[in-house]
Amino acid sequence: MDWVLIKNLKHHVGKEVEIRGWLYNQRATGKIRFLILRDGTGTVQCVLVKDENTDLFNNTGDITQESSLILTGTVREEPRSPLGVEITPLSVKILAKAEPYPITLKEHGVDFLSENRHLWIRTPRQSAILRIRSTVQRACRDFFHSRDFVLADSPIITPAACEGTSTLFEINYHDEKAFLSQSGQLYNEATAMALGRVYCFGPTFRAEKSKTRRHLMEFWMLEAEAAFFDFEDNMKLQEELVHHLARTVLSENRDDLKLLKRDVEKLEAVSLPFPRLSYTEAVKLLNDLGHPFEWGNDFGAPDETAISDKFQSPVFIHRYPARIKAFYMEPDPENPDVILGADMLAPEGYGEIIGGSQRISDPTLLRQKIAEHHLPLESFQWYLDLRRFGTVPHSGFGLGIERTVSWLCGIEHVREAIPFPRTLYRMYP
RNA sequence: UCCUCGAUAGCUCAACGGUAGAGCAACCGGCUGUUAACCGGUAGGUUGUAGGUUCGAAUCCUACUCGGGGAGCCA
Known part of the structure; x- marks a missing residue:
């Protein structure tokens, strides 16, 4: 399976690929979980549906922001995505779970950001x-x-x-x-x-x-x-x-x-x-x-x-x-x-x-x-x-x-x- | 070097002389398309440091420390 950079995913629609990166954010609604990954070239949303892959759904709920991981999945065209594509995950391997991350997606001040x-x-x-x-x-x-x-x-x-x-x-x-x-x-x-x-x-x-x-x-x-x-x-x-x-x-x-x-x-x-x-x-x-x-x-x-x-x-x-x-x-x-x-x-x-x-x-x-x-x-x-x-x-x-x-x-x-x-x-x- | 503004929960802020609070993050629970998701709950504090005024100070005063913006100088 090819290791593909996120910026190049749009050239791999329909294929199974491997992404190596960090968890940028995750959102869940009970039966759908959205994992947003980043690898330095961009971010991509990976969509997990509970009924389609229950084990994987249950094992990804506690991944913290900035945990490092390797994910495999299928690239799918998705008009709702800013990137044009999304990933349907097949497997997620967590390399290292991150401690609570100081820089959240919310607003921060200059002093704090500079210190970090x-x-x-x-x-x-x-x-x-x-x-x-x-x-x-x-x-x-x-x-x-x-x-x-x-x-x-x-x-x-x-x-x-x-x-x-x-x-x-x-x-x-x-x-x-x-x-x-x-x-x-x-x-x-x-x-x-x-x-x-x-x-x-x-x-x-x-x-x-x-x-x-x-x-x-x-x-x-x-x-x-x-x-x-x-x-x-x-x-x-x-x-x-x-x-x-x-x-x-x-x-x-x-x-x-x-x-x-x-x-x-x-x-x-x-x-x-x-x-x-x-x-x-x-x-x-x-x-x-x-x-x-x-x-x-x-x-x-x-x-x-x-x-x-x-x-x-x-x-x-x-x-x-x-x-x-x-x-x-x-x-x-x-x-x-x-x-x-x-x-x-x-x-x-x-x-x-x-x-x-x-x-x-x-x-x-x-x-x-x-x-x-x-x-x-x-x-x-x-x-x-x-x-x-x-x-x-x-x-x-x-x-x-x-x-x-x-x-x-x-x-x-x-x-x-x-x-x-x-x-x-x-x-x- | 000078002028100016600021320092309160992990983060962003509120409380403006009378019992320190909210949102987010963390933790627990709920939710089938979220875009910084949302909803309910739990926990979280020597208010930058030292001194002073006061019955009482996060709040007023003085000094200090650390930082932001700007001037001068430069790219």
């Missing part, structure tokens, strides 16, 4: 989000491989801050100070000079005491860097990537989006090219919207939401004032007060999902910018070497995975977009 994250992820909603995250991560890799980018991982333990100002997690590296990486970008620039087009994909760490629905202490970032890409090439690459992610999730995770009650029309409305607004135009837009904002300041979350609300697709804000952005960003030759960089804001108030720029390729200018930002020159010797040995124009960006997944799923908080979130005041479990 290891069990919370078993619920259909959380499983759907994690499946979509998996699709997003795979689609990122597929996208870059189809465009001749090489995966080149950046280190997680680093000797100094990449960008200077952020608060980093400090670790003891054999009695030497070291830090958890807050960005793989500088290393990406090195591998891009070796391999041409590269990306890295891993966790990054920020020790800032941020406590909002958009922040995690540990989050995953996809960072790409390409030699000979200018600022425009860079934005085109970014919008095609994000468009590809939305399309892929729409085609591969329809059921999950439905389970999450995501308004898929909003994702279907995402189209190329994405709108582009200069920082100066964005400032004007905010003021026109009755949202006073002074040129030279950085946008806060409410500002970003006000801007992104005007568009159906993610929107680029480019040419920010140089002094509110990182030291390595290339000044605009037409106006050195602004840089050739852009942030991408997701629709519906999900905020910044990408930050990118063309990088300074001139060694003298880079040295000057490092000094202006009061960064220790000695830490950047290897980085300056990249400009000494055959420097070329190059550009890159970083995409925050949890914010992207949150947007695609339409969920409230990034903590649900990663299996085990690390938030300001919680790292258990």
